[in-house]
Amino acid sequence: MSQTIYKSEFRMALEAGAQALEAALDGLDARDAIKRLVKDIYPGEACAVSSFGAESAVILHLIAEAAPDTPVLFVDTGKLFDETRRYRDDLTSHLGLTDVRSLKPNADHLAADDPDGLLHQSNPDLCCHIRKTLPLISALRPFKVWISGRKRHHGGERAALPRVEIQDGKLKLNPLYDWPREAIEAYLTDHDLPAHPLVAEGYPSIGCNPCTVPVSDPDADPRAGRWADSDKTECGIHIGADGQVVRSGET
Template sequence: MRQLTEVQENPVLLLRKAHALLGSRLAVMSSFGAESALLLAFVAEADPDIKVLFLNTGKHFPQTLTYRQELADKLGLTNVEDIGPSPAQVSDRDPTGELWAFDPDACCNLRKVEPLQVASLPYEVLVTGRKRGQAATRATMTIVEERADSQQLRLNPLAFWSARDIQAEMQRRALPPHPLVAEGYLSIGCAPCTRPVDGQEDARSGRWSGLNKTECGIHIAAKPL
């Protein structure tokens, strides 16, 4: 997918080019989280019919579910699909709903990693909203990544955007922030595993706080292209 390198600096052109090349083999992953509105605005500008995948883990904040619907409507996105674990798998592996408390990796596998693996099989390229500045673990990411464990590519149009740049562009476009941002949630995942952060911490330090865990697993095993 070297054809994408010439338009990497412009997110809308990158998305438009990727969609023209791939059509239904391209999808966007979105958490509808703290900074998701900007990438989704770029998606809507490129083509509002681009597939957007939302992982509904069953553990989201209610505010996230409301925001997911309101933002999709505001931007005119016409192809948002909710994916998640099957009720049978949840009943079998997390009958009390408390797996997150004693085995968060297993909970992420059940509710995020495995559902995405199945849902993403038709796609050659998945677009993410990850940025280098979110955490040290993402500091070397590139705009175009090749998965080390598959032939699938990841596109990260906002990889080099700073939090300040993102906020400025969101304000310029009058994009509504996630309602929990005002309460100090700068990276928003499942409710049991997310806390607010202060100004001295990176955005993702509120995820799995106090644990030796920094990623849910859906973005692991990618290498630069």
């Protein structure tokens, strides 16, 4: 019973925190919202999570402008393209980010559940869980809020993305939630930001090598090449403990 009351109080405090954050950022554009978050509201308690993918340079550039020592968590699943790791290093250097943390899956989890490295073929949800979600949950523990680069224009469950969410006991800010694809492309051009090398090869969204294919239709969802042969659309790091894609005011 007391545990139930504690959970309820914790939940109410989180919701109050989300509302306060919404109010504090009201009227601010993405640049100023990030700056306000990391410098004034949650100094030392905010981080970013980035895949160093096709559009990641935009949010990382904004973060580098606000505070280049903001921790940036990058999950290296062990199944990434080599180009992504090289792009991580090049972009980190280009932007002057000083605290990019590369996370690895737990070796015991891999030995137990994916000893031959083929779990992505038989059980991609479990593969994402041990290779992405668990390392990220562990690395997020010290932080109260994290910044994500997701956007509504990605489609699918992201089409109704809010600016502030609650997930697994933390707040999450999506500063670019309402940026259309054209705004992202214009920002990349205007700031002369280096592109992920696979974009030129037809990949509009880049995840793990075995689960990502190029997309030939320019009008398709940017994420159409992710788990293209299945119903899976999210890796799990944006899904709450109840298995639902997280929305503001829900868990």
